[in-house]
Amino acid sequence: MALTTEELRARSKRRKISIQVAIVAIVVTTIIALVWNTTNQLEKQGLTSGFDFLERSIGWGYSFSLIERSIQDTYSKTLLIGFLNTIFVGFIAIILSTIFGFAIGTAKDSNNLTMKSVATIYIQIFRNIPLILQVIFLYAVIINLPSSRQAYSVFDVIFLSNRGLMLPTLNIPLSVVFWLVVLSIGFAIFLIRSKRLSLLPGIGAWIVAVIVACALAVMIFGEPDQAALSIPALKGLRFVGGLNVSIELVTMTIAIVLYGSAYIAEVVRGGLKEVPKGLIEAGQALGLSSRVIWSRIKLPMSLRTIIPPLGNQWIFIMKGTTIGIAIGFSDLFYIVSTSITQSGQTLELIALLAGAFLLVNFSLAQFINWLNSSLKLKAH
Amino acid sequence: MTTMTQNRFELFVNDVKKRSFGTRTDAAISTVVLILLAYIIWTVVDWALIRAVWSKENVEACRLEDAGACWSIIDARHRIILFGLYPFEQHWRSTLACLSIIATVIISCIPFMWTTKRLAASWIIGFAAYYLLMEGSLIGLQQVTTDQWGGLSLTLFMFASVVLLGMPMGLALALMRRSEMPVLRIFASILIDTVRSLPLLVTLFTAAVVFPIILPDWLQGDKIWRVIVAFALFFACYQAEVLRGGFQAIPKGQFEAGKALGISYANILFRIILPQVFRYALPSTINMVVITFKETAIVIIIGFFEILASTNAAYGTGEWTSYYKEALLFAAGIYWIFLFSLGRYGEYLKTRMTVASR
Numbered sequence: 001m002a003l004t005t006e007e008l009r010a011r012s013k014r015r016k017i018s019i020q021v022a023i024v025a026i027v028v029t030t031i032i033a034l035v036w037n038t039t040n041q042l043e044k045q046g047l048t049s050g051f052d053f054l055e056r057s058i059g060w061g062y063s064f065s066l067i068e069r070s071i072q073d074t075y076s077k078t079l080l081i082g083f084l085n086t087i088f089v090g091f092i093a094i095i096l097s098t099i100f101g102f103a104i105g106t107a108k109d110s111n112n113l114t115m116k117s118v119a120t121i122y123i124q125i126f127r128n129i130p131l132i133l134q135v136i137f138l139y140a141v142i143i144n145l146p147s148s149r150q151a152y153s154v155f156d157v158i159f160l161s162n163r164g165l166m167l168p169t170l171n172i173p174l175s176v177v178f179w180l181v182v183l184s185i186g187f188a189i190f191l192i193r194s195k196r197l198s199l200l201p202g203i204g205a206w207i208v209a210v211i212v213a214c215a216l217a218v219m220i221f222g223e224p225d226q227a228a229l230s231i232p233a234l235k236g237l238r239f240v241g242g243l244n245v246s247i248e249l250v251t252m253t254i255a256i257v258l259y260g261s262a263y264i265a266e267v268v269r270g271g272l273k274e275v276p277k278g279l280i281e282a283g284q285a286l287g288l289s290s291r292v293i294w295s296r297i298k299l300p301m302s303l304r305t306i307i308p309p310l311g312n313q314w315i316f317i318m319k320g321t322t323i324g325i326a327i328g329f330s331d332l333f334y335i336v337s338t339s340i341t342q343s344g345q346t347l348e349l350i351a352l353l354a355g356a357f358l359l360v361n362f363s364l365a366q367f368i369n370w371l372n373s374s375l376k377l378k379a380h
Numbered sequence: 381m382t383t384m385t386q387n388r389f390e391l392f393v394n395d396v397k398k399r400s401f402g403t404r405t406d407a408a409i410s411t412v413v414l415i416l417l418a419y420i421i422w423t424v425v426d427w428a429l430i431r432a433v434w435s436k437e438n439v440e441a442c443r444l445e446d447a448g449a450c451w452s453i454i455d456a457r458h459r460i461i462l463f464g465l466y467p468f469e470q471h472w473r474s475t476l477a478c479l480s481i482i483a484t485v486i487i488s489c490i491p492f493m494w495t496t497k498r499l500a501a502s503w504i505i506g507f508a509a510y511y512l513l514m515e516g517s518l519i520g521l522q523q524v525t526t527d528q529w530g531g532l533s534l535t536l537f538m539f540a541s542v543v544l545l546g547m548p549m550g551l552a553l554a555l556m557r558r559s560e561m562p563v564l565r566i567f568a569s570i571l572i573d574t575v576r577s578l579p580l581l582v583t584l585f586t587a588a589v590v591f592p593i594i595l596p597d598w599l600q601g602d603k604i605w606r607v608i609v610a611f612a613l614f615f616a617c618y619q620a621e622v623l624r625g626g627f628q629a630i631p632k633g634q635f636e637a638g639k640a641l642g643i644s645y646a647n648i649l650f651r652i653i654l655p656q657v658f659r660y661a662l663p664s665t666i667n668m669v670v671i672t673f674k675e676t677a678i679v680i681i682i683g684f685f686e687i688l689a690s691t692n693a694a695y696g697t698g699e700w701t702s703y704y705k706e707a708l709l710f711a712a713g714i715y716w717i718f719l720f721s722l723g724r725y726g727e728y729l730k731t732r733m734t735v736a737s738r
Contacts (some may be wrong), residue, residue: 020563027567038594106683113399114410118417128719129712133688137708144704323417325681333581347590352585354578361577 013089036349053345056077060342061328063248068086073180081355082335089249089331090360093256097317100309101259101264109272119265126262132323135255139327142247148238156230165245166232170214172221180217184210192374199303200295248329254323259285260317267313271306274300301374313370315361332356412431423572442643442703453703454710457694461711464530464690466514470522474533480506482538489725494662496654507540526604533715538608538676538686543669545612550619554650557620558627568620581678583610588682607682610670619668626661627653663733666726670719677715687711 003011042049054076061071066088073081078109108119126134137345143162145152151161159166170177187209191202232242285295322333335355340346393669401407431448433441435455442450454461463474484506488499514533529537556568575583587610592600600606630653638648659666680689691711697702 016561020561023563034594037596041593043441083611111399111402112406112410114413115398118413124695124720125716128674128716128723130674130715132677132680133708133712133715136688136692137705137712139707144702322579322581323678323681325581327640333579333585337585340589346593348581350586350590353582354574357578357582358574 024360028352032193034156039115047344049345049347051348053343053348054344058339060338062335062338063328064116064246066332076329079332079339079352080331085330085335086318086332086356087360089252089256089324090321090324092253093260093317094314096257097260097264098314100261101313102268104261105267105272108269111175123262123265126258131259131320132326134259135251135323138255139247139251142251151234159239160250162247163238163244164247165240165250166336167243167245168229168231169243170218171230172217176217176221180210180213183213190279191243192371195374198296199300210224227352231255246323248327251327252324256317256320260320262315264310264313265311265333268306270309271302274305275301304372307368307375310366311372312378314368316324317366318360318364319357322368394545404424421519432514439699440561449706450703451706453695453700453706455486457700457707458696458710459529460692461687461707462532464534464678465528466530466533467522467524467528470516470524473513473516473521473524474531477510478533478536480513481540482510482721484540485722494649494658496658503544507544510540526602531690532687535676535686537602538611538679538684539673540674541608542611542676544614546619546672549616551614551624551654553620554623554627557624572617572620574704575614576621580614581681582609582676584679584682587608601698603682604684606677607684611679615668616671618671619665622661622664622668623657626659628658629660630656661734663726663730666722666729670722670726671724674715674719687714 009340032086037051043112055074057072057074058078059071062078064085066083066084069078069081104119104122110116142160145160145162148161149160149165150162151159151166153159157168158326184206188206191197193207197205202377230241230243231237278299279297280293283297286298321331324331324336328334332353336349340349343349400410427448429448431446432447432451433439433447436452439450439452439456440449442452459468459471461473462478466474484502487493487502487506493499493502512519512670513521514524514529514537515526553568553572556564557572559565559568584607587606588603591606633653635648638652643652676686677688679686680692683691688711691707695707700707711721
């Protein structure tokens with residue numbers, strides 16, 4: 001019995017629908033079974049589910065926080081601190097590795113053989129060792145540094161010892177610093193959107209504006225009887241003044257930046273290589289210097305190819321901050337995992353952790369899309 | 381012959397001269413960089429080779445003021461780093477097992493092996509050899525349970541099982557994501573996008589602590605298997621996207637031509653489409669394998685005794701605590717050799733393929 005085309009189509013359609021119905025049924029049954037099993041298990045262990053525990057106080061300490069904290073804080077506040085720490089170290093690492101990555105990527109793309117080889121060595125060393133191994137190694141090295149009294153110093157202004165890194169700071173309250181950061185980010189976004197300045201003058205204008213804003217802030221908010229800069233100085237066994245960056249934060253930042261910049265350098269190099277040779281030769285024929293060729297032709301042209309993979313690297317770096325737990329840096333993952341041991345609210349805490357990372361990475365992806373579309377050449 | 385090599389050498393020197401010291405700025409930059417580099421290399425060589433102490437017999441020499449690297453710790457403790465808590469007199473089994481995984485990886489780099497059947501067969505054989513040797517009871521050796529596995533052998537075990545499990549899972553997810561059936565497509569998309577935006581550590585941690593709560597006891601299995609399955613899911617979600625790129629490179633007409641000729645879906649897929657997809661996706665797949673090997677290091681946080689944990693243990697005892705640098709550098713060296721060679725191989729394939737497609 002031969003079937004007509006219509007009958008064959010109808011049969012294939014029926015089959016597809018039944019497969020899908022079967023899959024939906026399996027998924028729904030599995031979910032119901034899991035939920036049923038979970039409630040049973042939790043009842044057996046005498047655990048109550050729900051988010052009430054967020055209002056209880058924690059009763060344990062941890063290494064790093066940007067804001068005032070104590071062991072009487074609630075779980076919700078502590079989780080927020082962890083979230084801030086993750087974002088904080090993530091953003092510092094992203095910014096620094098992008099800067100270094102561009103420098104090293106440009107070096108690798110240069111005609112100068114020495115620069116090229118040094119960049120290659122750098123990339124091959126730091127890319128081919130797991131990040132966590134680098135973090136543990138660096139932490140072991142820093143923790144074995146000499147004590148404050150024999151600290152390594154740079155011009156007696158910056159000190160590195162086993163107590164952390166001492167940096168000079170502006171003599172202004174922390175809240176003002178926060179608003180300065182917000183303002184400078186806002187100004188950067190404004191500069192990118194307005195498109196009035198091209199890339200390098202834009203960055204220059206931004207740096208000048210930030211310096212002026214800092215000077216103004218010191219004049220308005222600074223204590224009148226103090227110097228504009230607070231410089232760390234050794235008094236007895238410890239440092240007074242300046243900003244103390246804890247060894248966990250120093251380790252995390254350096255290790256992630258070394259690792260991340262090696263990856264970003266490869267991305268940048270790949271982008272620079274994609275720039276059509278004719279454009280560069282045209283620049284040379286017009287007698288432009290190699291610096292101008294780089295800043296006016298190569299960099300703007302390659303940004304279109306660089307931004308999407310660069311965004312992936314940023315998300316990758318953000319995710320990489322979770323290994324802070326290996327050295328006791330209190331990022332969100334550390335706080336969540338300690339909270340789980342302390343409170344037993346596994347499911348709720350894991351859900352919060354996953355939710356936070358989905359939120360951050362999604363926003364980062366949105367930002368990259370926006371950056372990509374605003375840097376796009378209009379002619380294409 | 382000598383004149384030719386001499387000629388080549390001269391050409392090389394001239395090239396270096398031109399490309400490093402061509403202009404005045406170039407020459408200045410190169411000189412500064414080279415001096416810095418020479419200083420760094422000298423410091424490292426002086427510490428790691430010239431002033432180093434090599435054997436475990438003269439550990440005392442390490443404590444001298446001007447002693448360099450104390451490689452005695454590797455001489456004395458390398459077995460812990462490589463094999464963890466595996467019974468000492470059975471270490472030959474661990475060695476063979478590790479070699480079988482390494483051999484599998486090397487064999488799969490030979491183009492002759494690049495058919496689905498051959499690759500699958502070599503990985504299954506290599507993995508089975510590893511498991512039989514390490515576990516032992518099935519081939520009449522003393523049984524060693526997974527909780528005694530450790531060091532490099534555990535790292536290689538996790539790596540091999542993740543790739544072996546993750547590859548078919550990734551293929552399934554890639555097919556689901558480009559299926560005509562919306563339910564399959566949506567399911568695969570949600571899974572892939574979620575896993576890809578979560579840190580691997582969160583995925584593994586979830587498998588370690590959440591599965592015991594939501595799964596019934598008979599489904600839980602060992603903690604190591606739960607973590608491996610979660611790791612394989614991570615691999616699969618990334619690999620699915622890699623394969624999707626490969627699928628997009630293949631003209632739709634090929635599928636339609638196959639259908640018009642009345643070839644079954646499975647045959648179109650396995651005989652026509654997939655061989656090409658894998659070829660296109662090969663460099664990215666190798667990149668995924670490299671990432672997987674690198675990321676196995678983080679299972680130390682979930683509490684496994686892999687190579688990083690065993691290295692920590694190697695310098696953790698009183699006598700060796702000050703030689704953490706040497707031990708960690710040894711572990712880093714193992715990772716580096718493996719990752720560097722795989723990475724270079726991937727680069728080589730990429731250039732070979734771009735040349736071939738020109």
